Amino acid sequence: MRSRTSPWGNPMPYDPDSTPPPRPDRASANRPAKKKTPPPVSWPRALTHGLTSAFILVLVLTLFMSLLGEVPFALLFFAGLVLPPALTAHHYARHPLPPPRPRSTPTAPEVLDYARAIQSLDYQPGPGSTEDDLADYQLALDIYDRSLTADSEDLDHVLADGWSALTRLRTPNAEWNHGEGDAVLRLPRPEPGTVAVLALTSPALGLVRVRTRGGRGPWSRLYEAGGPVCAHLPLPAREDDSVQLELRVEGAWRLAVLGAHVIRRLTGKAPRLSGHGGDVLALETPKAARLSFHHTGHGPYQLRRLTPTLRPAEVLAEGMGQARLTLPPTTGHLQIQTRGDWTLDAGESPLRPDTR
Numbered sequence: 001m002r003s004r005t006s007p008w009g010n011p012m013p014y015d016p017d018s019t020p021p022p023r024p025d026r027a028s029a030n031r032p033a034k035k036k037t038p039p040p041v042s043w044p045r046a047l048t049h050g051l052t053s054a055f056i057l058v059l060v061l062t063l064f065m066s067l068l069g070e071v072p073f074a075l076l077f078f079a080g081l082v083l084p085p086a087l088t089a090h091h092y093a094r095h096p097l098p099p100p101r102p103r104s105t106p107t108a109p110e111v112l113d114y115a116r117a118i119q120s121l122d123y124q125p126g127p128g129s130t131e132d133d134l135a136d137y138q139l140a141l142d143i144y145d146r147s148l149t150a151d152s153e154d155l156d157h158v159l160a161d162g163w164s165a166l167t168r169l170r171t172p173n174a175e176w177n178h179g180e181g182d183a184v185l186r187l188p189r190p191e192p193g194t195v196a197v198l199a200l201t202s203p204a205l206g207l208v209r210v211r212t213r214g215g216r217g218p219w220s221r222l223y224e225a226g227g228p229v230c231a232h233l234p235l236p237a238r239e240d241d242s243v244q245l246e247l248r249v250e251g252a253w254r255l256a257v258l259g260a261h262v263i264r265r266l267t268g269k270a271p272r273l274s275g276h277g278g279d280v281l282a283l284e285t286p287k288a289a290r291l292s293f294h295h296t297g298h299g300p301y302q303l304r305r306l307t308p309t310l311r312p313a314e315v316l317a318e319g320m321g322q323a324r325l326t327l328p329p330t331t332g333h334l335q336i337q338t339r340g341d342w343t344l345d346a347g348e349s350p351l352r353p354d355t356r
Contacts, residue, residue: 060076107148108147108152108155109296110147110155110156110159111144111147111148111155111159113276113296113341114143114144114147114159114162114163115144117163117166117276118140118141118144118166121140121166121169121170122170123137123169123170123172125137132168132176133168133169133172136165136166136168136169137165137169139161139162139165140162140165140166140169143158143159143161143162143165144162146158147159147162156228157203157205157228160203160205160227160228160230161203163201163228163230163276163277164201164202164203164228164230164254166276167199167201167230167277168199168201168254171199171256171258171262174199174256174258175256176254176255176256177254177255177256178252178253178254178255179252179253180251180252180253181249181250181251182247182248182249183245183246183247183253184244184245184246184247185244185245185246185247185255186242186243186244186245187242187243187245187257188241188242188243188257189235189238189240189241189242189243189257190257190258190259190260191259192238192239192240192241193237193238193239194237194259194260195234195235195236195237195260195309195310196235196237196243196257196258196259196260197232197233197234197235197257197258197259197260197262197263197280198210198212198222198232198233198234198235198243198245198255198256198257198258199231199232199233199255199256199257199258199262200223200229200230200231200232200233200253200254200255201229201230201231201253201254201255202227202228202229202249202251202252202253202254203227203228203251203252204227204228204229204249204250204251204252204253205226205227205228205251206226206227206249206250206251207224207225207226207227207248208223208224208225208226208227208229208247208248208249209221209223209224209246209247209248209249210222210223210224210233210245210246210247210248211245211246212235212243212244212245212246213244214238214240214244215240219246222235222245223278225300225337225339226299226339227249227251228339229249229253229277229278229339230276230277230278230339231277231278231279231337232258232262232263232277232278232279232280233278233280233335234280234306234310234311234312234333234335235257235310236309236310236311237309237310243257263280263281263282263333264279264281264282265281265282265283265284266281266282266283266284266285266291266344266346267284267285268284268285268286268289268346271285271289271345271346271347272343272344272345272346272347273343273344274341274342274343274344275336275341275342276340276341276342277338277339277340278335278336278337278338278339279335279336280306280310280333280334280335280336281333281334281335281336281344282332282333282334283330283331283332283333283334283346284331285331285346287329287331289329289346290326290327290328290329290346291326291327291329291330291344291345291346292324292325292326292327292343292344292345292346292347293317293323293324293325293326293327293342293343293344293345294323294324294342294343294344294345295319295321295322295323295324295338295340295341295342296322296340296341296342296343297321297322297338297339297340297341297342298321298322298340299320299321299338299339299340300318300319300320300337300338300339301317301318301319301320301323301336301337301338301340301342302315302317302318302336302337302338303315303316303317303318303327303334303335303336303337304316304334304335304337305330305332305333305334305335306332306333306334306335307332307333308332308333310333312335316328316330316334
């Protein structure tokens with residue numbers, strides 16, 4: 001069985017059907033703490049409080065008896081009889097505690113997918129790691145800890161930073177540019193005249209727009225969807241030695257222009273690929289092979305064929321939410337646009353179309 005070693009030296013078995021163990025140095029922090037209930041009120045303590053209240057009441061009534069009339073005096077006396085016991089009962093009452101999270105509560109699928117992504121990560125911290133890589137790795141682990149106790153409606157927001165960190169860790173030796181808000185950039189191409197890939201991550205929840213152009217030509221839309229963003233986007237081949245980008249995003253972002261070597265390949269020997277967020281793939285399967293696509297995200301998805309120069313061609317499939325479908329035999333390049341998790345399989349037993 002494949003195993004991986006954590007930065008603390010302990011083995012982390014790769015088991016896709018289970019949740020990874022918490023970090024060894026934080027095992028005690030992840031263990032649910034026993035909540036203490038207020039101690040019961042003892043009789044001596046209650047009598048002491050009652051005698052003190054009675055003494056103060058008699059002292060106040062003695063001082064103001066001559067200044068008050070009969071009716072105000074009676075009301076004040078009645079309040080003195082009622083308020084001290086009521087305040088005592090409220091002060092020493094046992095306040096209800098929030099119900100603890102049951103141990104049998106199943107972990108959310110989004111957290112399980114994120115845990116598997118951490119376990120399958122090739123990056124391992126070491127002496128050659130940069131400060132940015134170490135910070136991303138630590139962030140990815142911290143996000144996992146937070147996701148275990150996050151509310152279901154907050155999971156997408158909590159995991160956004162973690163997926164961005166994992167995307168950066170899967171792209172070693174990349175020169176990442178980072179900023180916040182709208183920006184116009186000109187970044188060098190890895191090699192003029194060849195295709196490239198734009199790696200973009202952003203935890204922003206609003207609408208994210210990215211446009212690109214070559215030379216002084218018109219701007220063309222490269223990406224436009226709601227955040228968060230964690231995607232590889234195709235940059236068509238151009239003779240220019242740089243890439244012009246225009247970003248419209250309300251929040252922090254990081255991006256890098258990468259060479260074609262980051263494009264993963266679906267082949268007969270490696271007929272299954274999976275990922276999170278948008279990606280660009282090269283399909284090198286037999287022409288008769290049908291592709292099985294499984295989408296586990298809750299948002300929209302689209303599969304589009306790309307030309308050899310990575311220009312957009314026809315849309316092969318699109319939809320919303322979880323889906324299982326079979327694509328016709330396809331070769332060349334494929335772009336997957338989604339914010340969720342997906343699996344592409346070119347095995348011998350394709351899934352029958354069944355969108356849900």
